[in-house]
Amino acid sequence: MTTTLVEGLKERISTSISMYESLGIVLPGTNYIDLIQALFGCIREHPNDAWVYIAVTRPFESFTKMLGDLSRYPNVTFVDCISRASGIVRRDEQCVYIESPTMLEKVVMEVMNLFNKAPENAGKCLILDSLSTLMIYNDPPLVIEFFYHLLNKMRSENIHTISLVIEEGEGDKYINKMIYLNDKILKVRDTFI
Amino acid sequence: MNKDKCVTGIKELDIQMDGGIPVGSTVLIVGSSGSGKTTLCMQFLVNGAKMGEKGVFFTITEPLFKLMSNLEKFEFFDKSLIDNGMITVIDLRILFERMGLDVEKYTVEDASALLDVIKDIAKELEAKRLVIDSITALCYRLQSREMIRDFIFKLGTFLATIKCTTFLTSEVPPREFKFSQYGIEEFISDGIIFLGDVERGGDLIRTLQIIKMRGVNHSRAKYAMSITSRGIELAPLLKVEEISSLLSRKVR
Numbered sequence: 001m002t003t004t005l006v007e008g009l010k011e012r013i014s015t016s017i018s019m020y021e022s023l024g025i026v027l028p029g030t031n032y033i034d035l036i037q038a039l040f041g042c043i044r045e046h047p048n049d050a051w052v053y054i055a056v057t058r059p060f061e062s063f064t065k066m067l068g069d070l071s072r073y074p075n076v077t078f079v080d081c082i083s084r085a086s087g088i089v090r091r092d093e094q095c096v097y098i099e100s101p102t103m104l105e106k107v108v109m110e111v112m113n114l115f116n117k118a119p120e121n122a123g124k125c126l127i128l129d130s131l132s133t134l135m136i137y138n139d140p141p142l143v144i145e146f147f148y149h150l151l152n153k154m155r156s157e158n159i160h161t162i163s164l165v166i167e168e169g170e171g172d173k174y175i176n177k178m179i180y181l182n183d184k185i186l187k188v189r190d191t192f193i
Numbered sequence: 194m195n196k197d198k199c200v201t202g203i204k205e206l207d208i209q210m211d212g213g214i215p216v217g218s219t220v221l222i223v224g225s226s227g228s229g230k231t232t233l234c235m236q237f238l239v240n241g242a243k244m245g246e247k248g249v250f251f252t253i254t255e256p257l258f259k260l261m262s263n264l265e266k267f268e269f270f271d272k273s274l275i276d277n278g279m280i281t282v283i284d285l286r287i288l289f290e291r292m293g294l295d296v297e298k299y300t301v302e303d304a305s306a307l308l309d310v311i312k313d314i315a316k317e318l319e320a321k322r323l324v325i326d327s328i329t330a331l332c333y334r335l336q337s338r339e340m341i342r343d344f345i346f347k348l349g350t351f352l353a354t355i356k357c358t359t360f361l362t363s364e365v366p367p368r369e370f371k372f373s374q375y376g377i378e379e380f381i382s383d384g385i386i387f388l389g390d391v392e393r394g395g396d397l398i399r400t401l402q403i404i405k406m407r408g409v410n411h412s413r414a415k416y417a418m419s420i421t422s423r424g425i426e427l428a429p430l431l432k433v434e435e436i437s438s439l440l441s442r443k444v445r
Contacts, residue, residue: 102394105417105428113423137394145431 005031009038009188013162014045016184017125022151022161024182029166031188032057033066039127039162040067043076050118051076052111052126056133057166059083060095070094077114079107101137104146108153115159126154130164131178140174147178199322199358202240203233205427209403209412214384217353218407219345221328221378222360224388225367229399229420231255232267233388234324234360236424239269242279246321249314253285253330269424281318285331299334304344312351320357328361329374338377345381372404383407388418391430400430 016023027035043051053076055063060080064070077094081101091097096110115124128134128150134143147163154161163182165175179185198213207213214220224230231254238248252260260282264270274280289295292310294303315323325331332341345361352359361382363373372379372387379385385404390397399418403411416427 100394100396102396103398104431105398106419108428109417109419109426113426142393142431149429149431 005034006037006041009035010041010045012186013038013042016186017042017160017162020160020183021155021158022163022182022184024163024165024179024185025188026165026167026179026185027188029168032166035164035188036063036066040073040076043073046123046125047075049075049123049125050115051124052079052114053077054079054081054107054111054126054128056081056101056137057129057164059086059088060092060097061088061090079110079114081107101134104134104138104142108146108150111150112153112157115157124157124159126150126159126161128161128163130166132164132166132168132172132175135172135174140172144174144178147181151181199246200240200244201237202244203236203425203427205416206401206425209414209416209427210406210409211411214358214406215408216358217356218383219349219352219359219361219381220384220386220406221363221372221382222386222388223363223365223372223379223404225365225369228388228390229418229425230362230364230388231260231263231326232420233386233425234326234362235264236267236269237360238280238322238324239271239274241322242274243271247278247319248280248322248324249318249320250280250282250324250326251285251288251311252282252326254327257282257284266422267424268422278318281314281320283314285325297334298336299340300336301340304335304340308344308347311348315352315357316355320355322359323352323357324360324362326362327364328378329364332375332378338375341375341377342381345378349381349383379405384409391415398430401425401427 025035055078059082060078063078077096079096079098081098084097085100096114098106098110111126118124131143131147151161165179195212197216199216200207200213222230222233235250238250241248275282288310292306294307328345335341335344349359361378363378365371365374372385384406387402387404389400391400399420400415401418402415403413415430417430419426
């Protein structure tokens, strides 16, 4: 069942990013791991594309535990927004650490620096994991402004964006406002497949 | 490249100034301790040197060895630019000693002698970019507001004639929106770049704002500034929080 779900998600994500500039994915927390596997499946299937993964929900370390050796995904670089704030001090060539998830402008700067290093003709894709977690650390209106800036910046640079929202209970009004800024929304449900 | 503009080499800053600073301007770089004044100035000199413009850096606040060891951590810094004379770094305190000016307060003659030496150095080295770090520490030795005004005005006027663009760093207390210690420097300068910070969730976000730049249709927006191993980087500052904190202050 899980394999089917991951494969289904992978296919829908791949199709969506080939058609739309920005994709919003709304999912229940219970399907988080499935989605991560699907996303990294997509990353692996597009080895010539440059991917940047903004990690707010889980630290970079946790991805190495979830996915194993990340050198199998050399085309992805992480921007970890939470490790430093939690007092985790590590270094890794595949990860850029931000001091705090409140430093949203710095996130944009680091993302742009990473994409600027990518080959000019490579496809570029940004994953923001997640808008809902960013709202734990920042005022919701600030996150909306940040997301507006980020989406527009990425659109102007022809970079695809995948933003995640982890749903807990009823949909939040700010989350609804933000997620509809995307060109396409994918809602993951138990009856998804 | 526009010959009338001095390109700082910090992309976002140049964009904000429609291409750069008008050549020959005197710009006050204002900020509290640790705000990035010295880094901004050195990046300005290094980027200039890489474009073939010679620069001079006068330091009063930091000994040379400390300044150098701090700069070596930045990717933009290239020590060969100092070795080959594209950038000259001078410790003003050593210069004061050699000129017999190691006194607490200067007379008009002392100030005039110092001004002549700085002018001679800039001319002899054919400097196109000059930094005094900091003008606040230098002005401390001048006895009156008139002497400060006269010193900066004469220095700026001379450097403009040799088409040398100058950065003067101005030290201000943290969290105060003032541009200088003596209240004069900002009126004589052609430009003011203010380095400050805003608090967000207990963290301090560095900011940069161009307050004034004569002869340029410049942005007045506040930018978030980051100092990384690459040097200074800027991105538009998110505004929502500032607006809501201003509103809550008014309500109180």
